Amino acid sequence: MWHLITAPVLLPMLTALLIMLPPIHYSPMRRRWVSMISSAIQLVLVVSLLMQVQQQGLIHYAIGNWQAPFGIILVADTLSVLLVCLTSFLALGAICYGSAGEDEKGSFFHPLFQFQIMGINGAFLTGDLFNLFVFFEVLLIASYALLIHAGGKNKTKAAVHYVVLNLTGSAIFLIALAVLYGTLGTLNIADMAEKVALLPADDLMLVKSGGLMLMIVFALKAAVLPLQFWLPATYASASAPVAALFAVMTKIGVYALLRVYTTIFGANAGELSGIAADWLLPAGLATIALGAVGVMASQDFRKLVANLVLLSVGTLVSLVALHTELSAAAAIYYTVHSTLVTAALFLIADLIASQRGKAGDRLVSGRRVAQPVLLGFMFMLGALTVAGLPPFSGFVGKLMLLQAVTEPGSRIAIWSLVLLSSLLVIIGLSRAGSTLFWRISGSDTAGEKAAPLQIFAVCWLLLASPLLVIFAGPFTELSQQAAEQLYDTRSAINTILHSGVVEGGKQ
Amino acid sequence: MRFKPKFGWLPTPYRSVLLFIVWLLLNQSIEAVHLFFAAVLAVVIPLLTLRFRDPQPLIERPLLALRYILRVFADIVTANAQVAVLILGPKRRLNPAFVRVPLDLQHELPITILASTVSMTPGTVSAEIYPSAELIPAGEPMPQRWLLIHVLNMTDEAELIASIKQRYEAPLKEIFQC
Amino acid sequence: METLVACCIGFLTACGIFLMLRGRTFPVMLGLTMLSYAVNLFIFTSGRLTLRGAAVLGTSEQYADPLPQALVLTAIVIGFAMTAFLVILAIRARADLGNDHVDGKLPDADVVRKESR
Amino acid sequence: MQNWIEWAVAFFLLLGGSFVLIGSIGLTRMPDFFMRLHGPTKATTLGMGGILLGSMFFFSLSGGVSVHELLITIFLLITAPISAHMLIKTALHHKLKAISKTRGLDNIEPAQSKQHDRKPLP
Amino acid sequence: MLDKVIMLVFAMISVALLLNLWRLLRGPSLPDRILALDTMYINSIALIILYGLLMGSPLYFEAALLIAMLGFVSTVAVCKFLLRGDIIE
Amino acid sequence: MTLLWILLLPLLGSLVPVFTARWNRSACALATALPPAFALMLLLYHADAILAGGSVRFFQPWIPLLGLDITLILDGLAFLFALLILGIGLLIILYARYYLAPRDSMPRFYAYLMLFMTAMLGIVLSGNLLQLWLFWELTSISSFLLISFWWHKAEARRGARMALTVTGAGGLALLAAFLLIGQLVGSYDLQQVLASAELIQQHAWYPLILVLFLLGCFTKSAQFPFHFWLPNAMAAPTPVSAYLHSATMVKAGIFLLARFYPALSGTELWFVLVSITGLATLLIGAYLALFKHDLKGLLAYSTISHLGLITLLFGMGTDLAAVAGLFHIINHATFKASLFMAAGIIDHESGSRDMRKLNGLWQFMPITATLAMVAAAAMAGVPLLNGFLSKEMFFAETLHQHLLGSLSWVIPVLATVAGVFSVAYSMRFIHDVFFNGQPKGLTKTPHEPPRYMRVPVEVLVALCILVGLFPGYLIGDLLQAASQAVLPGEVPYYSLAIWHGFNLPLLMSVLALVGGTLIYVNRKHLFDFQNTLPDVDALNSFERGVKQFAERCSQLYQWLDSGSLQRYMTLTLLSFILLAGLPLTDLVTLWGGRAELPIDAVNATGATMLLIAAFATVVWHRKRVVALLMISVVGLMVSIAFTRFSAPDLALTQLSVEVVTIILLMLALFFLPHKTPKQSESSRVVRDLSVASMVGVIVGSLSYALMTRPFNSISDFFITNAKTGGGGTNVVNVILVDFRGFDTLGEITVLGIASLGIFKLLTRIPLFKPSSDGDGRPWALERHSLLLSTVSQSLLPLAVMVSIYIFFRGHNLPGGGFIAGLVTAVAIILQYIAQGVDWVKARMNVEYQRVVAVGLLIALATGAASWLFNRPFLTSWFDYFDLPVLGKLELASAIAFDLGVYVTVVGSTLLILASLGKMTTSHRPVHKETI
Numbered sequence A: 001m002w003h004l005i006t007a008p009v010l011l012p013m014l015t016a017l018l019i020m021l022p023p024i025h026y027s028p029m030r031r032r033w034v035s036m037i038s039s040a041i042q043l044v045l046v047v048s049l050l051m052q053v054q055q056q057g058l059i060h061y062a063i064g065n066w067q068a069p070f071g072i073i074l075v076a077d078t079l080s081v082l083l084v085c086l087t088s089f090l091a092l093g094a095i096c097y098g099s100a101g102e103d104e105k106g107s108f109f110h111p112l113f114q115f116q117i118m119g120i121n122g123a124f125l126t127g128d129l130f131n132l133f134v135f136f137e138v139l140l141i142a143s144y145a146l147l148i149h150a151g152g153k154n155k156t157k158a159a160v161h162y163v164v165l166n167l168t169g170s171a172i173f174l175i176a177l178a179v180l181y182g183t184l185g186t187l188n189i190a191d192m193a194e195k196v197a198l199l200p201a202d203d204l205m206l207v208k209s210g211g212l213m214l215m216i217v218f219a220l221k222a223a224v225l226p227l228q229f230w231l232p233a234t235y236a237s238a239s240a241p242v243a244a245l246f247a248v249m250t251k252i253g254v255y256a257l258l259r260v261y262t263t264i265f266g267a268n269a270g271e272l273s274g275i276a277a278d279w280l281l282p283a284g285l286a287t288i289a290l291g292a293v294g295v296m297a298s299q300d301f302r303k304l305v306a307n308l309v310l311l312s313v314g315t316l317v318s319l320v321a322l323h324t325e326l327s328a329a330a331a332i333y334y335t336v337h338s339t340l341v342t343a344a345l346f347l348i349a350d351l352i353a354s355q356r357g358k359a360g361d362r363l364v365s366g367r368r369v370a371q372p373v374l375l376g377f378m379f380m381l382g383a384l385t386v387a388g389l390p391p392f393s394g395f396v397g398k399l400m401l402l403q404a405v406t407e408p409g410s411r412i413a414i415w416s417l418v419l420l421s422s423l424l425v426i427i428g429l430s431r432a433g434s435t436l437f438w439r440i441s442g443s444d445t446a447g448e449k450a451a452p453l454q455i456f457a458v459c460w461l462l463l464a465s466p467l468l469v470i471f472a473g474p475f476t477e478l479s480q481q482a483a484e485q486l487y488d489t490r491s492a493i494n495t496i497l498h499s500g501v502v503e504g505g506k507q
Numbered sequence B: 001m002r003f004k005p006k007f008g009w010l011p012t013p014y015r016s017v018l019l020f021i022v023w024l025l026l027n028q029s030i031e032a033v034h035l036f037f038a039a040v041l042a043v044v045i046p047l048l049t050l051r052f053r054d055p056q057p058l059i060e061r062p063l064l065a066l067r068y069i070l071r072v073f074a075d076i077v078t079a080n081a082q083v084a085v086l087i088l089g090p091k092r093r094l095n096p097a098f099v100r101v102p103l104d105l106q107h108e109l110p111i112t113i114l115a116s117t118v119s120m121t122p123g124t125v126s127a128e129i130y131p132s133a134e135l136i137p138a139g140e141p142m143p144q145r146w147l148l149i150h151v152l153n154m155t156d157e158a159e160l161i162a163s164i165k166q167r168y169e170a171p172l173k174e175i176f177q178c
Numbered sequence C: 001m002e003t004l005v006a007c008c009i010g011f012l013t014a015c016g017i018f019l020m021l022r023g024r025t026f027p028v029m030l031g032l033t034m035l036s037y038a039v040n041l042f043i044f045t046s047g048r049l050t051l052r053g054a055a056v057l058g059t060s061e062q063y064a065d066p067l068p069q070a071l072v073l074t075a076i077v078i079g080f081a082m083t084a085f086l087v088i089l090a091i092r093a094r095a096d097l098g099n100d101h102v103d104g105k106l107p108d109a110d111v112v113r114k115e116s117r
Numbered sequence D: 001m002q003n004w005i006e007w008a009v010a011f012f013l014l015l016g017g018s019f020v021l022i023g024s025i026g027l028t029r030m031p032d033f034f035m036r037l038h039g040p041t042k043a044t045t046l047g048m049g050g051i052l053l054g055s056m057f058f059f060s061l062s063g064g065v066s067v068h069e070l071l072i073t074i075f076l077l078i079t080a081p082i083s084a085h086m087l088i089k090t091a092l093h094h095k096l097k098a099i100s101k102t103r104g105l106d107n108i109e110p111a112q113s114k115q116h117d118r119k120p121l122p
Numbered sequence E: 001m002l003d004k005v006i007m008l009v010f011a012m013i014s015v016a017l018l019l020n021l022w023r024l025l026r027g028p029s030l031p032d033r034i035l036a037l038d039t040m041y042i043n044s045i046a047l048i049i050l051y052g053l054l055m056g057s058p059l060y061f062e063a064a065l066l067i068a069m070l071g072f073v074s075t076v077a078v079c080k081f082l083l084r085g086d087i088i089e
Numbered sequence F: 001m002t003l004l005w006i007l008l009l010p011l012l013g014s015l016v017p018v019f020t021a022r023w024n025r026s027a028c029a030l031a032t033a034l035p036p037a038f039a040l041m042l043l044l045y046h047a048d049a050i051l052a053g054g055s056v057r058f059f060q061p062w063i064p065l066l067g068l069d070i071t072l073i074l075d076g077l078a079f080l081f082a083l084l085i086l087g088i089g090l091l092i093i094l095y096a097r098y099y100l101a102p103r104d105s106m107p108r109f110y111a112y113l114m115l116f117m118t119a120m121l122g123i124v125l126s127g128n129l130l131q132l133w134l135f136w137e138l139t140s141i142s143s144f145l146l147i148s149f150w151w152h153k154a155e156a157r158r159g160a161r162m163a164l165t166v167t168g169a170g171g172l173a174l175l176a177a178f179l180l181i182g183q184l185v186g187s188y189d190l191q192q193v194l195a196s197a198e199l200i201q202q203h204a205w206y207p208l209i210l211v212l213f214l215l216g217c218f219t220k221s222a223q224f225p226f227h228f229w230l231p232n233a234m235a236a237p238t239p240v241s242a243y244l245h246s247a248t249m250v251k252a253g254i255f256l257l258a259r260f261y262p263a264l265s266g267t268e269l270w271f272v273l274v275s276i277t278g279l280a281t282l283l284i285g286a287y288l289a290l291f292k293h294d295l296k297g298l299l300a301y302s303t304i305s306h307l308g309l310i311t312l313l314f315g316m317g318t319d320l321a322a323v324a325g326l327f328h329i330i331n332h333a334t335f336k337a338s339l340f341m342a343a344g345i346i347d348h349e350s351g352s353r354d355m356r357k358l359n360g361l362w363q364f365m366p367i368t369a370t371l372a373m374v375a376a377a378a379m380a381g382v383p384l385l386n387g388f389l390s391k392e393m394f395f396a397e398t399l400h401q402h403l404l405g406s407l408s409w410v411i412p413v414l415a416t417v418a419g420v421f422s423v424a425y426s427m428r429f430i431h432d433v434f435f436n437g438q439p440k441g442l443t444k445t446p447h448e449p450p451r452y453m454r455v456p457v458e459v460l461v462a463l464c465i466l467v468g469l470f471p472g473y474l475i476g477d478l479l480q481a482a483s484q485a486v487l488p489g490e491v492p493y494y495s496l497a498i499w500h501g502f503n504l505p506l507l508m509s510v511l512a513l514v515g516g517t518l519i520y521v522n523r524k525h526l527f528d529f530q531n532t533l534p535d536v537d538a539l540n541s542f543e544r545g546v547k548q549f550a551e552r553c554s555q556l557y558q559w560l561d562s563g564s565l566q567r568y569m570t571l572t573l574l575s576f577i578l579l580a581g582l583p584l585t586d587l588v589t590l591w592g593g594r595a596e597l598p599i600d601a602v603n604a605t606g607a608t609m610l611l612i613a614a615f616a617t618v619v620w621h622r623k624r625v626v627a628l629l630m631i632s633v634v635g636l637m638v639s640i641a642f643t644r645f646s647a648p649d650l651a652l653t654q655l656s657v658e659v660v661t662i663i664l665l666m667l668a669l670f671f672l673p674h675k676t677p678k679q680s681e682s683s684r685v686v687r688d689l690s691v692a693s694m695v696g697v698i699v700g701s702l703s704y705a706l707m708t709r710p711f712n713s714i715s716d717f718f719i720t721n722a723k724t725g726g727g728g729t730n731v732v733n734v735i736l737v738d739f740r741g742f743d744t745l746g747e748i749t750v751l752g753i754a755s756l757g758i759f760k761l762l763t764r765i766p767l768f769k770p771s772s773d774g775d776g777r778p779w780a781l782e783r784h785s786l787l788l789s790t791v792s793q794s795l796l797p798l799a800v801m802v803s804i805y806i807f808f809r810g811h812n813l814p815g816g817g818f819i820a821g822l823v824t825a826v827a828i829i830l831q832y833i834a835q836g837v838d839w840v841k842a843r844m845n846v847e848y849q850r851v852v853a854v855g856l857l858i859a860l861a862t863g864a865a866s867w868l869f870n871r872p873f874l875t876s877w878f879d880y881f882d883l884p885v886l887g888k889l890e891l892a893s894a895i896a897f898d899l900g901v902y903v904t905v906v907g908s909t910l911l912i913l914a915s916l917g918k919m920t921t922s923h924r925p926v927h928k929e930t931i
């Protein structure tokens, strides 16, 4: 049972490998079912891991039985496991959607999807900065491959930009890692946090340089202005289930920002405490503004949703920049909510596009969708949620984030931006919705109806929205707990570095 | 000329011997462990890579082959000394040339060995073997093949051709019995 | 020596970056390759320079820091995988988009004719 | 004994070094590609042989035997002619000019043209 | 004495490498450059072997062996590229 | 709990029509009416307690962290509104049963209506600010659905969106106000907030709070200048208008004014903002209503005007004015709902709402006409009807205020003017529709509506009359209770009598009636005058505004996001320069105090070669093959540097990777142009050069600073434990396969995924094979050289042996699975190069992706095997065995792991190169003129 923490990484990997091998490889149905069942099992496992963490507090697992800081450790605290749960939940929906036929439009859909999940979960769980890099690369390479799934010019074009920028990002990541290793002499995040406090004055600025370099990397992953340019085209051109899964990718950047700048450069870092906030807040706010502008500017629905992703990233990054427990709690709730709803919207966009004939998801008048009531309902639910309107999860997220801004200085800026951007989103979405569903031209030839599996997938993701409201009490509580645990760096370090280490590393 | 090996499990005996020696050379040891592994690998690797080998005539006269190798070694040393002199000497004294040597050999391995030898020895480099077997339509008989060589400093063309044929090609024909 | 190495790393980085800023996929690939060289050297030097100290036990007194070496190895492999992907992606882009510009379109329509292989 | 080996090491190293250098001088100095090819393929090969022999003796100096350098030598002997062959093929394909006093230039013609007579492969 | 010999040989190899580089930069034809690169590969084997001697360590042998092998493959590949364009056909 | 049910019943009721849709229309309507009817009964169940001045409260914690709990309060004010909402709602359900055409989706309509009803009830019952806001936004959303019910009509869509936008914006302002209040008071509980008037009003935020709050109220209640959405919402079916614009939606803003009256009113600012807005709205609405030819348009502006009136009453700040406001809320709801319904009947039965066409309907529908006339009279403030009473109170209050000092007389005068227009438009409604000659150009002959369609109007008109006649008896208690809830102190004395004697307010009423009649009679001139004024089409200008805004956004966005990778890269690098470079400027000296190693000539040569080759690569990057050769030199020199600085493993890996990369690049080059056209302008080159060199300087400096600093790291642990804990002497390898084996697992996964991705990229690629090289030279005809084929065949076993050797020694000496794998792969690639894909395929028909999977599986299984021994994943194991003859042998789990690495590397590399190579073999059209 104590190996459970490895499941989110190893189970998807195993699944991917099994799908690549006979006998599963031969039949599309087998590939689908193995992928879906494995994801379902994974969801069960990670939820039980969450319960384990709730009971025991922070769990750490020394891979290879080499204790931190020498070996690589996996760390499960409420935050990381929550995000792993989110990923698993999302992945199950996306895989189901993909299994309705999208998966056969190119090779290796399911293995790549599983690898992607492996990378994401690994990035959430690892307690080692270099290992974080490795998992970043795993998820990136898988995302490159998934991005071009089903082919097409737009995908190729977007992929070139996405890949080159991320490769640059990886290079910067490596340089940052080298600078941090070269000054702190360690790679373990907790150990770095401890070493930063004892840093000689001479090395301070080097570490700062390295620390800020990391910010570029994470901001690039999170798509924060001015490093966000890859996102709209990438997300808008990817196949629907892939785009849905991508919804969580930006959150990894946010997670890494949250983790690194509270643990390593947190309250105990002395002069280096909070080095990121000055840069992150303006960048986050600018991203919100850009996202809102993008929502208004979008000519097709997927682009619009991609800009909604940007907007949510901006919001999250601003919250991270506020650097309080309350803001972290808000960020955590908001992450879960916004990831699921944007993912659902990507899927809905795909359904709409496939039913509107030539018009696709472009915001022009077109054929009537084949299932107006169903899609309209889904759209409505998704739109309300993402716009932060009641009664769905968006408004809880919005209330939480607005309440998290307690500092009078930033309040005016953040509130007005958030509220104004909400208004633009409302306008943009109402325009989009009325165009997609109501502006009808041409004959009413019925398009292809959505497959039951697709409908299930969308409902699965959308289901989260009301649930997050109904159980908002416990859930906000959980976010709060996660934030508290995140900010309790001292005890995390003590647990990871100073508990049960036997001389010589092996226990 | 034979293509078929004597033992199924040892399809290329000379290659196995070579591999055996190479393993020992790599490990620089003749301990039992290494001898054991050398033997195992010397058998296993040829079997593994057997399919990656087009059928070639077998060496029928190993001793002759050994002598051939020694002769080539000696030629390499002299060749190099000669070339060194030519390189360092005045350029205008050089008389480069392209020369065609008619080939009696037919099979790939002997031709390759010949061409390589020519390249390693006095002032010559193999440039081309033509016509290429690829370009002969299937079923047509193989025409006379030629070896085109570049000579750094040629004194007498006929003598050069004769020396190559006699010094290298003839022994090879002997060794492979072809 | 450190100065020299640092200069080399800086220069390689600059060259790599310059190439990556070109508009065609091939120079970008070259630049990326060069940037990885620079980055690998950089990681390597974060363990400081050591002569005669390969981290093989029993071969010397003072060992070089083995950890950055291991990190570089990982980085090399990952970099290789990424470069490989980018290379093939560039081919794909050429096939799909008809040119090798990183933006998928030539900056000037007239150039299309001029650009022969 | 020791001394003798040291001398041998020095001799072989110097011999090797000189040949390597001569090969590269040839590469620099010769007037056309075909002539430049001779230096590296031959002189360098022997030069390497020298240096590797020197190395073998050197490591024998400190006790054990060192024979694996032989492998590199063997390897180079096998591959150098092939590299040279491929290079010269490429040069011929690129129709590089040999210096004018080269004899037998017409011999190149059949090697190239005979192939062109044939109908090309798909 | 050996140290001095080794340094001398080092110098020779270095000069050889610089000459190779010169040819590589100078060209004029592609085969010339490839030849220069091939020679450079082989000369660096010598360099590495010499390093091994200098440090008295046999750890560098594999690097030399690998250069020999890989240098060959890359030379062949470039030639094939110039001849046929498609190196794996 | 009953409170909760009052709210939940309509909510559940929204599902009822969906499930009863298959029944007949009446049954569906009846079923839909049941839940609100029950809710009304529950409400009336509390009537006694409420009318006696009490209140009922329900509390259920929900999100304590946010201060958002389910709190419901039923007091007089809530009761009054809930009564209107449910009562009129029921009438609307009945009315809509007849109004909706068979092709309109009745269940959809009823569902939206119920949803809206729930939202309204939620607003009035809320005892928590955030919860109130929740329902507030819900009304915006459900009204959007209702207004756009006929979505196929452009004006319905637009009107709905406009309403949503305006009220949505107000809602956001309201949220901000609520949050500020909440943070100020420390609670979102309504009762606590209402009790903290002093705290709020004296705080510096009060003006901001008030403005935001009023923005919310005024947008919802269509106060000037936000009134424009309301007339455009008339595109909705008439039952919707009747409901939303009489008793509910627009009254929500008024409700809020009343609700927060105790907490926010009583200040100068309140008065100025609220009363002036109200007054302006009153006048503008009344004036504009007269000119609308559309029946519903007239009613819409009249609604705006009446809402202005109520707002003005609440703005005056006197207790009596507030009471009058509440009274008018009731009266307006009744007569306006009935008027809308009457208009709907007219529309329904005559096919038009245009008063220019509608004339003389009295002859066709006398009963409806009578009802409409009574209601319109109430609207005009004719005595003996309810409208008269509240209007009298209003006039009286305008006289009693002294808010504008010496100019206070302006308010009653303007109020009278508004009254005049109100009479005028009411007269128009009656005269122009029911009399004034014969109908013109109607598509059908008008007639009376179905019996039950008239019932709701009859009920409401009856109420107008009854309240007008017996005000105290009928609604005295209700008004009292509501006033008590609104007013902080005692409710002042007021009289609901019909007759107060001859006084100024009566005079004002008479003036209004007379003036209104005069104006209506002489309307021609006024209409002519009005026609000379520019016509403001709110709907189109709003639509155009939004469109223009979207275009601006689009321009801005495209300006920012130009689609140029070079720009993105530059921005990324500039961030790097800024973030990584700035801290360095604070560094006193880069040198960290460690003595440098001496430079020797060989190293200098190597460095020179590296620099020259790198430079040459850049200079010649457009001659692609040359650049490729140059970069090989760089790679070679880097490998040599690794050798020099004691990293043999790195050198080996770098070398093998480089060769594979070069081969790959060459494969790519075959399909890419061999030369790059010169394109970059010199300014761009200068820019790029400066960015690149700045990055280079920063990276170089960082590297120098690191190298010259003293250093302590965790590495000593690895050196100490490599042999004892990991069983190997090559520390780097032990780190790779043991200490940090997890990284390696990830790394080979990356490699495996990359190969899958590449395979994916190459499937169905529309490629053309160029027929000649960059200089136009046709390709050589001979595919495979005889010499190369023969030699490569003989090299394969040798290479396999070498890789086995490298594999096994890796744990103790430089080498290992990765390098061994690459050596094997390169040897096999050599076979591909020398003999071609078909030759190799005939001899080794392996699907390489399977090899990759097997390799990764081996590594994974090795790691998982340690679970069997109850050790963490990837825990290594090794032991020494004494074998007879062979001697001591070491066996380690790391070897199995390394085997996984080896297999993966071979599989991935071959998958990559072979699939790329295979691409050209499947006969593709040879492309002469490549772009």
Ligand code: NA
Binding pocket: B117, B118, B119, B120, B121, B122, B123, B124, B125, B126
């Ligand atoms: Na020769």
Ligand code: NA
Binding pocket: F354, F355, F356, F357, F358, F359, F432, F433, F436
């Ligand atoms: Na009329």
